[in-house]
Amino acid sequence: MVSPLMKKSSSKLSVVRLGIVGLGNMGRYHVQTVLDGKIPGCQLTAVCDVDAPRLKPYAKLQTFTDYRELIRSGAIDALLVATPHYSHTPIGIAAFKAGLHVLMEKPISVHKADAQKLIAAYTNKKLVFAAMFNQRTDPHYQKIRELVQKGELGAIQRIQWTITDWFRSQAYYNSGGWRATWKGEGGGVLINQCVHNIDLYQWIFGMPQKIRAVCHIGRYHDIEVEDEVTATWEYANGTTASLITSTGEAPGVNRLEVAGDRGRLTLENGNLTFWRNEIPTSRYSRTTNEAYQVPATWKIEIPIRDRGEQHTGILKNFTNAILHGEKLLAPGVEGIHSVELINAMLLASFKDKAITLPIKAAEYDRLLQQLIRQSTFRKKVRRYRGAAGNYLLDC
Numbered sequence: 001m002v003s004p005l006m007k008k009s010s011s012k013l014s015v016v017r018l019g020i021v022g023l024g025n026m027g028r029y030h031v032q033t034v035l036d037g038k039i040p041g042c043q044l045t046a047v048c049d050v051d052a053p054r055l056k057p058y059a060k061l062q063t064f065t066d067y068r069e070l071i072r073s074g075a076i077d078a079l080l081v082a083t084p085h086y087s088h089t090p091i092g093i094a095a096f097k098a099g100l101h102v103l104m105e106k107p108i109s110v111h112k113a114d115a116q117k118l119i120a121a122y123t124n125k126k127l128v129f130a131a132m133f134n135q136r137t138d139p140h141y142q143k144i145r146e147l148v149q150k151g152e153l154g155a156i157q158r159i160q161w162t163i164t165d166w167f168r169s170q171a172y173y174n175s176g177g178w179r180a181t182w183k184g185e186g187g188g189v190l191i192n193q194c195v196h197n198i199d200l201y202q203w204i205f206g207m208p209q210k211i212r213a214v215c216h217i218g219r220y221h222d223i224e225v226e227d228e229v230t231a232t233w234e235y236a237n238g239t240t241a242s243l244i245t246s247t248g249e250a251p252g253v254n255r256l257e258v259a260g261d262r263g264r265l266t267l268e269n270g271n272l273t274f275w276r277n278e279i280p281t282s283r284y285s286r287t288t289n290e291a292y293q294v295p296a297t298w299k300i301e302i303p304i305r306d307r308g309e310q311h312t313g314i315l316k317n318f319t320n321a322i323l324h325g326e327k328l329l330a331p332g333v334e335g336i337h338s339v340e341l342i343n344a345m346l347l348a349s350f351k352d353k354a355i356t357l358p359i360k361a362a363e364y365d366r367l368l369q370q371l372i373r374q375s376t377f378r379k380k381v382r383r384y385r386g387a388a389g390n391y392l393l394d395c
């Protein structure tokens with residue numbers, strides 16, 4: 001059925017021939033989703049991985065060990081990129097140059113300068129460019145965004161998000177050569193796991209103006225990147241926000257609290273609760289003769305049924321955007337915001353100063369190059385490479 005989001009399509013395709021590059025944990029998951037027929041209008045025609053044995057199970061499809069050959073092959077209309085982070089930019093740019101639609105795994109790039117290059121290459125706006133921010137399909141976050149945008153909470157005073165349920169063991173970090181190094185992954189909990197929450201943060205509340213942060217490097221794991229972060233953000237209108245995340249805490253928590261002039265909203269354990277003030281706090285404060293009373297409040301439990309379609313939902317939306325012009329839930333160009341916020345938090349911590357946004361892309365690039373040069377983890381990376389280990393999806 002054609003959704004109301006759909007507008008007149010610019011595409012003449014009746015089916016999207018999809019290629020997937022990167023057949024690791026995430027790429028194989030996407031392959032299976034399409035092969036299981038969960039994405040109407042999408043046909044998997046080709047896969048690519050530099051590691052040739054990973055191609056063997058897909059002998060019925062066209063297979064490639066070089067993404068450039070896949071892109072040149074004429075076998076695909078669209079490319080899903082599920083490779084390690086630094087390769088997202090060159091692969092995306094090559095795909096746009098060849099006139100392919102692109103669905104990019106998160107993060108769209110490791111640093112702002114690369115994200116700018118990728119977005120600059122997206123010149124043909126008839127192509128669809130989406131990002132795999134699967135948590136945007138979650139009805140809890142959609143509802144919070146709607147309430148904030150409709151002004152149901154009034155002026156937002158304070159946001160506090162603790163996301164410490166990203167626990168990862170040392171075995172996880174040992175499971176892939178590119179993981180948890182500045183050179184391979186470009187960061188730790190921020191760029192890998194928490195990028196989802198950071199994307200949602202800016203999607204719901206917009207971009208802050210100033211950032212301070214403490215990023216602990218390898219506090220809980222034998223790694224050279226951050227595994228715990230406490231950050232405070234300031235918005236231009238005075239709203240203050242905090243973000244706490246960690247891969248070293250158990251049991252962790254995912255708790256979002258939003259205080260506004262018209263009440264307070266919390267999301268925890270899938271429960272969305274809104275304490276709604278009968279009259280806005282600011283008006284009550286100005287008009288009451290009571291010194292210690294607070295405004296009367298109604299407690300509203302907002303019923304939300306499920307977690308959304310996650311990765312399948314984003315892939316369906318990408319396919320429908322190509323075939324029918326459906327509005328994108330996670331446009332690829334918006335991916336630069338989470339990259340910039342992550343870069344800013346790391347800059348703030350390493351330089352021990354408040355960072356004003358927009359950041360200077362070259363300044364962060366210099367810091368990153370320095371961290372890569374100073375890395376002492378290369379030997380360990382070689383030792384860990386090939387170690388067994390599979391892990392749960394970072395969703």
Ligand SMILES: NC(=O)c1ccc[n+]([C@@H]2O[C@H](COP(=O)([O-])OP(=O)(O)OC[C@H]3O[C@@H](n4cnc5c(N)ncnc54)[C@H](O)[C@@H]3O)[C@@H](O)[C@H]2O)c1
Binds near residue numbers: 022025065066192394
């Ligand atoms: N959206 C999510 O929930 C989610 C979850 C996990 C991972 N991811 C993202 O998916 C991407 C891949 O992560 P993963 O966990 O699957 O990694 P992985 O290490 O399991 O797999 C990466 C695969 O890419 C291949 N590869 C590397 N460079 C390549 C190149 N230049 N050309 C072709 N193939 C290449 C590797 O051989 C490997 O098979 C990352 O961007 C990661 O952040 C997203």
